[in-house]
């Protein structure tokens with residue numbers, strides 16, 4: 001299937017690691033120009049160079065902290081026009097409600113919600129004006145619809161992503177622009193790999209994964225962690241003009257983890 005992404009420019013926030021990197025790689029594989037973002041300049045340069053060489057495409061470097069107003073302004077100056085915005089960057093850590101301070105809640109709102117709001121506020125009017133299959137895709141989580149007592153702050157920000165994408169989709173009425181959310185389930189990123197190592201230090205990687213799924217993710221019907229490239233390829237499809245009929249949708253790729261139909 002030709003996803004018709006050649007000639008498109010995509011900004012993937014938080015694309016030096018994990019799911020964001022896999023989304024950037026899939027988009028580059030499809031021939032899109034990808035803007036790599038993260039706070040570490042060396043890492044941004046490394047991934048941008050790797051993908052450009054591997055897929056013979058153009059890449060660009062955006063080494064900016066997107067929570068910082070001034071650095072976000074630098075991003076907008078450097079890249080005023082894009083076709084695809086993937087709001088992927090987020091933070092997460094376990095903490096029970098009684099352990100969380102108001103500053104923790106503020107931080108989660110600023111990183112996981114407000115940065116994506118600010119980027120959408122800048123890019124959506126431009127995408128609407130261009131009216132050429134522009135895409136905004138939020139990366140949420142199964143926690144958006146199955147909030148976790150271990151991560152109430154994270155879960156809340158992810159539910160906000162769904163609400164925002166639906167609201168913004170109304171702004172696109174009558175155009176070829178779409179706004180959607182993708183909800184991955186537990187995915188084998190570097191961070192999750194480290195977590196498994198710390199939980200089960202004496203087991204092999206595959207035994208760790210099996211034990212984690214059986215004990216900690218028992219509702220998953222695939223009983224394995226999702227691979228980042230699976231999410232990457234799905235996001236590329238949603239970014240494609242072929243996926244034009246998804247609008248305001250909350251799209252689950254959670255390996256069956258959420259035990260409800262909707």
Ligand SMILES: NC(=O)c1ccc[n+]([C@@H]2O[C@H](COP(=O)([O-])OP(=O)(O)OC[C@H]3O[C@@H](n4cnc5c(N)ncnc54)[C@H](OP(=O)(O)O)[C@@H]3O)[C@@H](O)[C@H]2O)c1
Nearest residue numbers: 014015016017018019038039040065066088090141186187
């Ligand atoms: N992993 C999972 O199992 C899972 C499951 C469901 C949903 N998700 C969602 O998928 C998305 C990606 O998760 P992940 O596990 O792949 O994350 P990750 O491995 O921790 O990577 C996060 C990326 O964001 C960048 N970043 C962090 N803060 C930033 C900031 N202020 N400005 C710019 N870049 C920033 C990081 O680079 P620097 O630190 O160098 O800046 C890195 O590139 C998130 O929205 C997450 O909620 C993940």
